[in-house]
Amino acid sequence: MSENIVESSILWAQSLTKQVNTGETQLTILQDINLQINAGEAVAVIGASGSGKSTLLGLMAGLDLPTSGKVHWDQVDIFSLDEDSRAALRGKMLGFVFQSFQLLPALTALENVMLPLELIGQSVNAESIAQKLLNRVGLAKRYNHYPKQLSGGEQQRVAIARAFATEPKLLLADEPTGNLDSTTGSQIIELMFELNGEHNTTLVLVTHDEALSKRCDRQIRLADGKLVE
Numbered sequence: 001m002s003e004n005i006v007e008s009s010i011l012w013a014q015s016l017t018k019q020v021n022t023g024e025t026q027l028t029i030l031q032d033i034n035l036q037i038n039a040g041e042a043v044a045v046i047g048a049s050g051s052g053k054s055t056l057l058g059l060m061a062g063l064d065l066p067t068s069g070k071v072h073w074d075q076v077d078i079f080s081l082d083e084d085s086r087a088a089l090r091g092k093m094l095g096f097v098f099q100s101f102q103l104l105p106a107l108t109a110l111e112n113v114m115l116p117l118e119l120i121g122q123s124v125n126a127e128s129i130a131q132k133l134l135n136r137v138g139l140a141k142r143y144n145h146y147p148k149q150l151s152g153g154e155q156q157r158v159a160i161a162r163a164f165a166t167e168p169k170l171l172l173a174d175e176p177t178g179n180l181d182s183t184t185g186s187q188i189i190e191l192m193f194e195l196n197g198e199h200n201t202t203l204v205l206v207t208h209d210e211a212l213s214k215r216c217d218r219q220i221r222l223a224d225g226k227l228v229e
Contacts (some may be wrong), residue, residue: 009036009072010170010202011060016069018055018225029055030225033069039169042196042203044213047222053206054174056222060204061096061172062086073170091120095163095201097173097192101155103147103162109134109154110143113162120166133161137191153184157191164195171196173205177212189215 016033019026030052037043045053058064060071062078071078073093078086095116103112113130117123134143137157147155156176163171176192177185189212196203205212213219221228 010039010074011037011204012070012072013056013060014070014072016056016059016071017067018052018059018064019067028225030059030066030222033227035220035227037170037202037204039202040200041218042193042216043205044216044219045204045206045222046208046213046219049208051222052225053222057172057174057204057206061094062090063096088120091116092166093169095166095168095171097156097159097163097171097176099175099178101147101152101159101179103155103158105147108144108146109139109150109158112147112158113165116162116165122166126165129165130161133165134158136195137161151184152180153188156180156184156188160188160192160195164199164201167199168201171201171203173203173207175206175208177207177209185209186211 013033013035016030017028018030019028033056045056047053055064059066062071065079073089076089078089081089104115107115110127110130113133114126117126117129131143134140137160139154139157142150142154150158173192177188180188192203193215203216205216207213
């Protein structure tokens, strides 16, 4: 890819490959992935189960290491950094929404949303920012509730509020409506795109949800670990 393409991309993957050793053989999960995501885009990563979508998202987030290849965030090669430096950059630049919510059970909704702010040293304003976000996602009366006291849709709302807490440039979401009923899922879709517009965040979403993929600016399709047209 040219230097101009790299400079225009908030996220850029180059020759990204992931293999795992299964004992007797080596399984290729992703093979030679090249893609770019530009600032402000909403991109859906689609494909059949087992096509490598979640693995690609984990590599994009720097949560997993590739067998070979590179991922750049704003021209920074994240795999050239050590884990601590990568985590610090992730805390400032990236938000992540998991299908299974991944809220900390010992923390209240408010504390879960405050946590990423505290981790990057913004503890002074963390509570007020978290309250505003919980209000924004319709959970003004749930500040002090623990995850087990919340419905699935409410937990995902907390997770979305947490993901936007640091005003990340880039938000990645892995099947954000996958554990929700269709009505609640539709509400979550609307909420994510409303917040995206308000915060001008770039979205990359792994999804089987046709309604969600159609809301995105474009779709990236994977099949057998490879990009397809």
